[in-house]
Amino acid sequence: MVILETKDLSFSYPDGTVALDNINIRIEEGKKIAFVGRNGSGKSTLFLSMNGTHRPGKGEILFHGKPLKYDSRSLREVRKNVGIVFQNSDDQIFAPTIYQDVAFGPTNLDYPKEKVKQIVHKTLEYVGLMHLKDKPPHHLSGGQKKRVAIAGIVAMDPEIIILDEPLANLDPVGADEVMDLLNEQSYFGKTIIISTHDVNLAYSWADYVFLMSEHKIISEGTPEEIFVQPDKLKAAHLRRPATLEIYEEIKMRGLAKTNCCPRDIPDLVHSLRSQHLLWVDVPPEVKEGDYINLGIFYGEYAQNSAYEAANCKVLHIHDDGLAIAEMDRKAFRAGSIGIYDTAKYSREDLLSIIERDGVECVGAMGKKSKLIAEKDDIYLDVTAGVIDRSILNALAGQRCLILTHDGMVHHAMDRIRAYMEKSGINIPVSVINPNPEEQSKQDVTKSMMT
Numbered sequence: 001m002v003i004l005e006t007k008d009l010s011f012s013y014p015d016g017t018v019a020l021d022n023i024n025i026r027i028e029e030g031k032k033i034a035f036v037g038r039n040g041s042g043k044s045t046l047f048l049s050m051n052g053t054h055r056p057g058k059g060e061i062l063f064h065g066k067p068l069k070y071d072s073r074s075l076r077e078v079r080k081n082v083g084i085v086f087q088n089s090d091d092q093i094f095a096p097t098i099y100q101d102v103a104f105g106p107t108n109l110d111y112p113k114e115k116v117k118q119i120v121h122k123t124l125e126y127v128g129l130m131h132l133k134d135k136p137p138h139h140l141s142g143g144q145k146k147r148v149a150i151a152g153i154v155a156m157d158p159e160i161i162i163l164d165e166p167l168a169n170l171d172p173v174g175a176d177e178v179m180d181l182l183n184e185q186s187y188f189g190k191t192i193i194i195s196t197h198d199v200n201l202a203y204s205w206a207d208y209v210f211l212m213s214e215h216k217i218i219s220e221g222t223p224e225e226i227f228v229q230p231d232k233l234k235a236a237h238l239r240r241p242a243t244l245e246i247y248e249e250i251k252m253r254g255l256a257k258t259n260c261c262p263r264d265i266p267d268l269v270h271s272l273r274s275q276h277l278l279w280v281d282v283p284p285e286v287k288e289g290d291y292i293n294l295g296i297f298y299g300e301y302a303q304n305s306a307y308e309a310a311n312c313k314v315l316h317i318h319d320d321g322l323a324i325a326e327m328d329r330k331a332f333r334a335g336s337i338g339i340y341d342t343a344k345y346s347r348e349d350l351l352s353i354i355e356r357d358g359v360e361c362v363g364a365m366g367k368k369s370k371l372i373a374e375k376d377d378i379y380l381d382v383t384a385g386v387i388d389r390s391i392l393n394a395l396a397g398q399r400c401l402i403l404t405h406d407g408m409v410h411h412a413m414d415r416i417r418a419y420m421e422k423s424g425i426n427i428p429v430s431v432i433n434p435n436p437e438e439q440s441k442q443d444v445t446k447s448m449m450t
């Protein structure tokens with residue numbers, strides 16, 4: 001369903017500078033959208049038009065199919081539902097304390113004081129800044145300010161969250177924290193729109209991309225469609241994403257499977273053509289193209305450990321039932337990924353799981369979980385790109401544990417399952433401490449994995 005739409009939208013600043021020239025876009029509800037384009041192409045102006053700050057010179061903007069109106073009541077309504085996080089947090093944060101800053105939006109919505117307090121506490125908890133609530137915002141780091149700015153918007157519970165260059169000036173860990181927050185909001189059904197110059201981010205993160213140049217949309221589509229158009233990328237002053245560059249090089253050397261478009265490192269790893277063919281006996285129900293589990297390899301057949309699990313793709317089946325199969329990986333040890341919901345955290349419980357399951361790699365996703373680990377001295381091997389890193393480590397045979405909470409538990413599960421479906425590789429994955437009502441879902445998952 002389309003949530004936001006522009007029709008023939010044009011806008012010029014009072015000094016005559018043309019900033020938007022006949023923009024026609026449709027944004028689907030619940031999607032992750034990236035606007036990518038060179039400096040001055042019009043991204044910020046478009047965003048400010050989307051929440052009614054700029055009134056178009058020509059054309060119109062539709063929210064849920066209804067044209068935006070510019071009287072103060074209608075603007076208040078649209079700004080409650082279309083929240084913008086500015087590129088520079090100092091343009092957004094102005095109250096004397098962090099608490100007051102986040103409370104500004106809900107207070108303006110005329111919520112009672114107690115409800116405002118509840119919302120602010122929940123939101124500050126969520127962005128991991130509760131311990132700083134009485135501090136003045138100008139004492140914070142860039143990454144913390146960005147999280148306050150996001151909290152101020154999230155506190156209004158808008159349907160669309162727009163972020164202008166959300167990762168500008170953030171260090172890699174700060175950037176990952178912001179992306180964690182956005183992914184979680186997306187998982188809760190929000191439509192997330194960002195602008196960025198970072199082609200790697202747009203390519204790996206977005207569901208849909210708009211390329212902008214010279215105040216116009218010059219191309220739109222899925223990341224796989226957009227980032228394989230060299231002329232369009234050139235016009236928008238952009239490069240190809242690194243994963244695609246590497247993939248092209250691998251492909252030119254005959255080392256890649258054809259027709260795949262890797263979007264992240266696990267995809268890239270999976271795109272490598274196997275060098276190993278083998279003969280296997282296959283049961284009658286197996287068809288050409290099926291992936292089959294070869295079970296466990298021992299001793300000299302295993303590469304990295306005493307025993308390893310191996311998968312293969314059946315390329316051709318002879319009449320006598322013998323088949324030629326391509327091993328997707330020479331062999332990989334049976335690693336696994338456990339997900340621990342820190343909403344039900346206890347230090348003893350977690351440490352005993354790590355001990356009991358022989359966990360070799362612990363990662364934390366989301367500020368709340370990272371703070372818990374830090375406070376209780378739980379050593380984290382991974383704090384950035386946690387899901388992809390855990391997939392890669394599990395493929396290399398490690399037993400991994402991801403600490404996370406609430407919606408992120410499902411987000412991690414979904415991402416890992418999507419990888420398994422795409423690659424045909426089974427990684428045992430489970431929520432280690434599910435809610436009782438989720439236990440039954442979990443049992444179904446476990447039976448699928450075995």
Ligand SMILES: Nc1ncnc2c1ncn2[C@@H]1O[C@H](COP(=O)(O)OP(=O)(O)OP(=O)(O)O)[C@@H](O)[C@H]1O
Binds near residue numbers: 013019044
């Ligand atoms: N207040 C203003 N008055 C006049 N011109 C402006 C104003 N703000 C932006 N512009 C001009 O409008 C055009 C679009 O600017 P905009 O900030 O929307 O681009 P952008 O794509 O967000 O750029 P960046 O990537 O650098 O943030 C540019 O030519 C810019 O110089």
